Amino acid sequence: MEDKQIIQESAPAAVVTDERREVNELEDRVLQYLATHHPEDEKALTALIDALVGMREPSEAVIDRVYKGLRYDVDVAAARSEGFRDGRNAQIDERLSAEPKLPRDDGGLEHEPDDLPLLRHISKSVWDL
DSSP states (O other): HHHHHHHHHHHHHHHHHHHHHHHHHHHHHHHHHHHHOOOOEEHHHHHHHHTTTSSSSSOOHHHHHHHHHHHHHHHHHHHHHHHHHHHHHHHHHOOOOOOOOOOOOEEEOOOOTTSSSTTGGOOOOOGGG
């Protein structure tokens, strides 16, 4: 009976160490993934580990999909604001290109008065004829 007690008492410790080893391996995989693909995202480590706990040796593709799933709302909001900004810029560009360009008088006297861009649009007076 004492042998069974010893085995039962030591079994939970072995399970705990196996679980801790699996979590450590998972942390290493997630850290390696984040370091190679998303080094700027420091907050994703705990969220990814929490989402992946219980999976046995998730592949890089699985980690990538879980990461994208966790970042979905943030990425959609960023894309929406970027699209809104680009749309506004396009509207401003269209409005500016639709305005007629006024001829500029460069002030030079080397041209005939009728050749100056500003004077081409001025009708001649009766007195000039």
